[in-house]
Amino acid sequence: MLETLSEVQSLDLERDALAATRGETPQELLDARARRSELETEHRRVKHLHDDLRKQVAAAELELKSLQERRKSASESALRASSAKEMSQFQNQELQFATRAQELEEDALPLMERLEAAAAELAALQEQLDELAPHLEELEAAERSRVADVDALDADLTDRRERLATSVDATLLRQYEQVRKARRGLALVGLLDGKRCGGCHVQLPIHVVQKVRKGQGVVRCPSCGRLLYQEPNGG
């Protein structure tokens, strides 16, 4: 009975180990994901900046166009002026519009340079993202396959475990499962040096050791509560 339970435990421990490896995503994949996330964040930041600059440049261009129209209109009005005074007023206006247009052009120049730089940076980031994509997808596919293998193996172990467990006494199995839950791992342990608990290493009372050796019923360690078991080859 305890031997079968011991086999159940072996399968449970295998499943524990498997569950631990399931979450062990390869560092290369984690790095690639982190790299993509970094690039995406940077891409969003630069895109935002780029769009903002483009709006500013468009607004400056619109204003420039309007100034040029007003300048032209002032210039035309100057030609049609009915007096020297009026002509001078229109010429003044024309000069003002010309000056503002020139200032605006000068202000817009660095904006346009920054817009160009942002566009170039955006293209470079996109290129890096495009380069990373197939590599990342390859790693993701390998990871999906790895996890699927782990799951298949676990399904097989679970199946074997369940079949084996049916031949273990229900009360014993329940005790085993309770201890396993409480002790996170080993619930059924052998004797250490023939006299100590294989789980918590406490020295066991003689009568407990004797009971274990005789293999009579279920004996639990008085200290940690684990089920004690005389291994066929040990002691």
Ligand SMILES: [Zn+2]
């Ligand atoms: Zn113990």
